Amino acid sequence: MVTIKDVATASGVSPSTVSRVIADSPRISKNTKKKVRKVMKELGYHPNVSARNLVAKSTKAIGVIMPSSADTALQNPFFPEILRGIGSVIHKEKYSMSLTTGTSDKEILQEVERMVFGRYVDGIILLYSRINDPVTNFLRENDFPFVIVGKPYEQESMTTYVDNDNFQAGKEITQHLIEKGHEQIAFIGGSLDLFVTVDREEGYVEAMKEAGLEIMDAYKIHTEFLKSGGREAVEYLLSCDIRPTGLVVSDDLISLGILSRLEEAGFSIPEDISLVSFNNVYLSEITSPALTTVDIQIYELGSQSAKALIEKTTNMEEPPKRIIIPHKIVYRNSVNKLT
Amino acid sequence: MVTIKDVATASGVSPSTVSRVIADSPRISKNTKKKVRKVMKELGYHPNVSARNLVAKSTKAIGVIMPSSADTALQNPFFPEILRGIGSVIHKEKYSMSLTTGTSDKEILQEVERMVFGRYVDGIILLYSRINDPVTNFLRENDFPFVIVGKPYEQESMTTYVDNDNFQAGKEITQHLIEKGHEQIAFIGGSLDLFVTVDREEGYVEAMKEAGLEIMDAYKIHTEFLKSGGREAVEYLLSCDIRPTGLVVSDDLISLGILSRLEEAGFSIPEDISLVSFNNVYLSEITSPALTTVDIQIYELGSQSAKALIEKTTNMEEPPKRIIIPHKIVYRNSVNKLT
DSSP: OOOHHHHHHHHTSOHHHHHHHHTTOTTSOHHHHHHHHHHHHHHTOOOSOOTTTOOOOOOSEEEEEOSSOHHHHTTSTHHHHHHHHHHHHHTTTTOEEEEOOOSSHHHHHHHHHHHHHTTOOSEEEESOOBTTOHHHHHHHHTTOOEEEESOOSOTTSOOEEEEEOHHHHHHHHHHHHHHTTOOSEEEEESOTTBHHHHHHHHHHHHHHHHTTOOOOGGGEEEOOSSHHHHHHHHHHHHTSSSOOSEEEESOHHHHHHHHHHHHHTTOOTTTTOEEEEEEOOGGGGTSSSOOEEEEOOHHHHHHHHHHHHHHHHHOTTOOOOEEEEOOEEEOOSSOOOOO | OOOHHHHHHHHTSOHHHHHHHHTTOTTSOHHHHHHHHHHHHHHTOOOSOOTTTOOOOOOSEEEEEOSSOHHHHTTSTHHHHHHHHHHHHHTTTTOEEEEOOOSSHHHHHHHHHHHHHTTOOSEEEESOOBTTOHHHHHHHHTTOOEEEESOOSOTTSOOEEEEEOHHHHHHHHHHHHHHTTOOSEEEEESOTTBHHHHHHHHHHHHHHHHTTOOOOGGGEEEOOSSHHHHHHHHHHHHTSSSOOSEEEESOHHHHHHHHHHHHHTTOOTTTTOEEEEEEOOGGGGTSSSOOEEEEOOHHHHHHHHHHHHHHHHHOTTOOOOEEEEOOEEEOOSSOOOOO
16 A cells, blocks of 8 residues: 555655645645645555545544554553543444554654545544654545543644543652652663653652752652563662652553562561552552552543543544643552551 | 444345345345345445455554453453453554443444454454354354454354463362362462353362362352452351352452452461362462462463464464463462361
């Protein structure tokens, strides 16, 4: 199949220019349009749809874009839970959902191009929010309906998104450790190009500053949203000169890895090290000890994003919205009071 | 949208007859064909595809059919894990996957009809195997490529399927309890119209018989593949005259529910009651105690089913296959030796 990328290469322009030509954007010169359209014809490239131009029949399907790799993501209970929330809404409308399976940015973008130009879906939900994400850029350029779970890159943008107040949640959960007498507190999060990490980390920093506590650079650790990521974080922490007494961990599955690695190293939780976590996936009540964690209402994030997307696809005039889902701390047994 | 069901109602025939008319089956009389085709025309029903008649371009997508309800199923870690396995194979071929979201047989069948007649997918993986399943019947009648995870209803059929030897696995895990001195052993499984339950239960029965142990009717319990299902099973067990000392549980998530309910009721596992389980999802090593369970290699079930399906969709001459994935018992801490 000829892709938009092939057309771009053969025309000597960027793929986004090709997209704009398809959408007949006024930002593209007549000459470029002529050149690109000629190449499209030569290569036999037929965009089945430009969302901007067609009032097409509903496909009764939505695309769900996984971050980086479905293979990795589906190991984290966050994703099945958010799919449940999405499914709960779309099944009522008799929609199905199409999941990406690519493992690289490039593969995922190709899948999304196919969904959009092949008119396989009415709209798209992005299950992540990242700085300079090629998929988000592509959807914007093509005016294709989409909703982001997380905070979009361009704050001033016209994008509808569903998010928690992650800054506030990060601040509150850190304050909980501080109230229990902890002063050496480390933050362990995912990749820094994910807004969810940035926001939670900023909340942690704010809480530490307000309490007049020092934040060492070595206390900010970034790892993968997996059990193995948690284990690696512990290796790093154990090599620190001053060992923290409290950990703010941005994900329950990372916490699980931390617990298992700390136990192997002979530490007791919470007696030796206290830990607070995020997400409240069901495993957070099975671990020993059960985790004190921020319930971000994952199911609700999913169902609200699906609702907003269906509104958008059925009514092009629907204004963009910010939907903030409330969080609350669930107190369990992973925090010790320091005396 | 006009559905095959609408055509059936208006023609006074069954939906499967309509499917056979679309597929131009010799089993349908000329008169019936004429009548049904007239109704199709009147209602404006256009099957975009009959897999039998068209050598269509690949859609580069496969459909994945969840049992009963995605909302319920995705609570069980079995499903994200099998989706990972499926994804690992299809992403290499740059396929995406479309999940059903319906919560009733009727809704799911409608989604599958849409996938098939709308030509949204090249083939379908059924994540369950059930007696007299309308989706399976529909796919057979339309000669649409599909693969079953589990054992198909018609043993003599031409269906490709991927399964474990659940009878043997059920027998071995029950024998493990017997070897540890248990004689009162109960079996707790899912619904009896699922072959996986039937096979594992027959293995349990066989092991008990070979050891000359009595099986009470009250010791065979069927519940939902959920934590709540396990909790309900315990209510029932506690009302038995003779309490079993060992439990064979057909699913780790059910086991989790059993553990939590037994703990509430004041029992210690494995001191008071021993428990063996099935599936080896990751939560089986987090529970206290960690579960002795049958590793059925869920990821492999998924990847092999996707491989078999893609072979089938790309080569119509590919013969039907039975693919049996090996199992092995993972020994942990949920079994006590009786003396």
